[in-house]
Amino acid sequence: MSSEVIFFAGFTVFVILVMMLDLGAFSRQKSHIVSFKEAASWSAVWVALALGFYVFLRYYGHWVHDISDPSHLASVKSTYYPNLVLPTDFAAALNVFQSNMALEYITGYLVEYSLSVDNIFVFILIFNSFGVREVYYKKVLVWGILGSIVLRFVFIFVGSALIQQFSWVLYIFGAFLVYTGINILISKDKEEGIDVQKHPAVRLTSRYFNVFERYVVDNFFIRRKQDKKLYVTPLFVVMIVIAFTDVIFAVDSIPAIFSITKDPYIVFFSNVFAIMGLRSMFFFLVNIIDMFSYLKYGLGVLLTFIGLKMLFEHQLHEWGFNNMYSLLVIVGILAISIVASLIFPPKEKVVVEVKK
Structure with a gap:
């Protein structure tokens, strides 16, 4: 069995175990309101795990593609890292390759994590x-987000295959990101609402499942005594809507990360x-998100920058604009939007209400 298979099997088991621990599957604790302290602790855990994975890729990144010899390294480089210059010595080349892989991962993680902030208002x-x-x-967020990961997995590898076959797809992604970013910058805040009955995910779920008319504690399923049929509860429908919504957000975020790396595994x-980490960040930020009023515009600038980077990738490469510069620009955009929010708070704060 190759180290690649072992690695992915171990990574999958690891994610499932941590998710179950986060959900409380190994304790008798019932559904509860997540406190700010608990949310902050789990946010720190997920950030620490993400940073720990960066260190892992830096020193053991060859496991991802099962690279064991110079020819295999050259093949992976040609497929996913065509612009990367490697030394002739295999050990030195592998070191440069892993360093670049880790840098692309942490840059992509920062982009994805920051874009996830936009999900919070929609989830509320x-x-x-x-x-x-x-x-x-x-409970809804954990299982809904888990479902979205499965859907994103398909999205990512289909997108990667398209890019490998049709490189011009990147220009479509880039133009779409520029359009999305500019649209965020020029659009005014509008009060949004959701028509529950007409939502596509609700209509699709209702077509293929028996939907119970009311909530039953925190159950996703219930078997009604009258007809012995299995029903899904409204809580299950909400979970489907959460997963569906996150995939819609992925239409922006996944093309954005393909501007940073072409490696589908790193994506x-x-x-x-x-x-x-979005689940814990949701509870951490939900009561203080109004403090970062300019973050939305920072995300608009971020998407515009990434789109332009994708459109002018070859020119930027010729000018020596590498991944480290991209990381610095991304951090700078986010830092400026956060600092501006704290220095120049809005006159009227946005109140986010939740049902107790």
């Missing part, structure tokens, strides 16, 4: 529209850590 909107009590937020790893 979903919960309020469906009348979900705050005590059940955690997937950065997505997994960013999305798994």
Whole structure:
């Protein structure tokens, strides 16, 4: 069995175990309102795991592609890292390759994690529209996000295959990101709502499942005594909507990370850590998100920059604009938007209401 297979099997088991621990599957603790302290602790755990994975890639990144000889390294470089210049010595080349892989991963993770902030308002909107009590937020988010990871996995590798076959797809992605970023910058804040009955995920779920008419504690399924049929509860429908919504957000974020790396494995790893950390970040930021009023515009600038980088990749490469510069620009954009939010707070704060 190759180290590549062993690595991915171990990574999958690791993610499942941590997710179950986060959900509380190994304890008798029932559904509860996540406190700010608990959310901060789990946010720190997921960030620490993401940084730890960066260190792993830096020194053991060859496991990802099962690189054991110069010819295999040359093949991977040709496929996913065509612009990377490697030394002739295999050990030195492998060191440069792993350093570049780790840098692309941490840059992609930062992009995905920052873009995930935009999901928070939408998730609150979903919960309020469906009348979900705050005590059940955690369970819905964990399972909904897990489902979105599976869908993103398909999205990522299909996108990678398209890029490998049709390089011009990158220009479509780039133009789309520029359009999205500019649209964020020029659009005014509008009060949004969700038509529960007409939502595509709700209609699709109702077509293929028996939907129970009301919530039953924190259960996703219930067997009704009258007809012995298995029904899904409204909480299950909300979970499907969460997963569906996250995939919609992925239409922006996944093309964005392909501007940083063409390696689908690195795209997937950065997505997994960013999305798994989204649940704890949701509870951490939900009550203080109004403090970062300019962050939305920072994300608009970020998407525009990434789109332009994708459109002018060859020119930027000729000018020596490497991944380290990209990382510095991304950090700078986010830092400026956060600092501006704290120095110049809005006159009227946005109030985010949740159902207890």
